[in-house]
Amino acid sequence: MQNHEMWWERCQFQEQMVPDLTLEDIARQAGVSRSTVSRVVNNFPNVSADVRQRVLDVIQQTGYHPNAAARTLASQRSWTLGLVLPQSAHQIFTDPYYPHLMKGIAQTCNDHNFTLALFLVGNEEDERKISARITRKGLLDGVLVQSGHHGDQQLIGRLVDAGIPQVVIGRPFRYDNVSYVDVDNVNAAFNAVTHLIRQGRQRIATISGLLQSTAGLDRKSGYLKALGERGYKLDEALIIEGDFTEAGGYYAMQSLLPAHPDAVFAASDVMALGAMRAAREAGLSVPDDLAVVGFDDIPIAATSEPPLTTIRQPVSQTGIRAVEALIDQIENGIQPPRHIIMDTQLVIRDSCGANRK
Amino acid sequence: MQNHEMWWERCQFQEQMVPDLTLEDIARQAGVSRSTVSRVVNNFPNVSADVRQRVLDVIQQTGYHPNAAARTLASQRSWTLGLVLPQSAHQIFTDPYYPHLMKGIAQTCNDHNFTLALFLVGNEEDERKISARITRKGLLDGVLVQSGHHGDQQLIGRLVDAGIPQVVIGRPFRYDNVSYVDVDNVNAAFNAVTHLIRQGRQRIATISGLLQSTAGLDRKSGYLKALGERGYKLDEALIIEGDFTEAGGYYAMQSLLPAHPDAVFAASDVMALGAMRAAREAGLSVPDDLAVVGFDDIPIAATSEPPLTTIRQPVSQTGIRAVEALIDQIENGIQPPRHIIMDTQLVIRDSCGANRK
DNA sequence: TGCGATTTTGAGAGCGCTCTCACAATCATA
């Protein structure tokens, strides 16, 4: 296959319903062999201009489309990529992270003329069914696994064992031999907390993400690193594990309150929102009594009361890079695993106190 | 194919990486013919118990998985469903509607052993590529189109012309010959507005959805119907078209303010949130000065200030029903189009004023 | 034990495409 942009993507849709045509039919009507039609269809060179045109005309008139299954069988390429969103992802599926990720992935697949197959694994049984389907040949050329959660390691291992090209989105727990793309969570959290330190905050708490996830772990590391570098001494009372939900942030903040923090870094915006709700209910003013920094830059972060200072991560971009890495792996064979780390950006709004007069 | 729950979904994953096996290989090792292995693999009856066991053993040992492309080619069934989220959907992709819809769809596909292929169409070019890919044989057994937007009618028409089994999610503009499943938007809006009337509100405004969408249109109809039935006379100054975004709701509310509404029905929660923000900035108290009802019941609706009264729609359930209808159509052939309408539920919280002492 | 009915098994013809290989046609060069 020489050129991924195929003629039928340019061709106008045929209005009338056509009987199922085969290469053979086109060949007969154009007075050439099956091989020649195949060459035209696949944009191969070595077809004389007039023959090519004759074949294209017949194709145009008849509204012929090649059969996907037959091509896949003969060429051993399905032009389909799988995207697996595991159990952990399923639960927090209302997080705008996923739509954005999927948007980047779907768009990139489309650009490269790949079809995207989506697998949401909800439970153990799903996982069984899905791994069987994925490891089956002739369906997928490669797989993207959104992960970073502890429970997803098995699936990743299976794909490695099956020798299926794979790129993980999010840092996996064990990442020998696996390519992945992740945002730089450690640095992002480091920058967020450093920013709070520069505001003169003394008692900086954190509502971490789930510590079964590498994102949760890494963001906590960044928090600790920032405090450590500035000589703050560790206070366990200022650290609590959240679960990436609004309610989780709310309750986490409530239990943080007795330790009298004057700032909090939440590992997600929805948790930050929950934390602000708890603070508000406790009569604390944000940012005067409590500075808050979130993570994600979800849409409502800009319009919350007060607008939320947060970390913006390039989610779509992450998806794009993952697809590109996967396609590269498919086309050029297995290579040393690549670890792609995406930069983040601190978006300063009002909740951190930096904009006060 | 007698039974959709296939043996390989039950079978344990083979640890070692196996060479690509074919039916032929299994047949040879088990000392039977290809046909017999095929029968075992597909759970056909008419295979003696001992032979079946012998074959299953070999399959188990070798870790054989049938080739998807070969089956599709031979059986003319791909066991894959397409989900198309058109242009309009793409833009408002942060709406939690989509994740929930996809969850229902993906889960149901998995339950029925179908693979789900996702197509996000972002622009004209995408649409060309995607329609070509969809109408190609051998890739999809049927297609779900999330629609209800004016611009999506072309795609639906193409699929009808191509004779591909299809179920539309959301009421299409022209729905002759197309099956669809939609929530009862008219009634939902009717109930929401009737609820406001019962609270004694006199000047009830609406921030409608995009009127290029049937959802926007139908919700506005419900609003008008409720007012009409109670003898309220139409005041154009109380009606404004929104765009389903927070900012849209905010500006819409601002332009509604001069007309002095004492209640507003917003066609989506995010718009309701925007409206409340505008009201707050204008010094209006919700619900005392302005009662607000939204639509969707997104997660933050429960924790907004004040908590938002809204319409809960069975989004996942809608996806489930759509998949089931599509599979039915695939298995039992084209039938008279079905129109499935889902009920909604009014969730009363504080923003409508019903819970005041 | 024999004969028809039933069940189990195998042979083989596709499904619609790709791709190698050989042959035919064209070209450049001497």
Add this chain to the structure above:
DNA sequence: TATGATTGTGAGAGCGCTCTCAAAATCGCA
């Protein structure tokens, strides 16, 4: 014009499975 290199075209063997049809094995019952 002869010769080899190059380009254009066709024949045909798969790819791995399904499914029909017929043969073989088994069964029921007289």
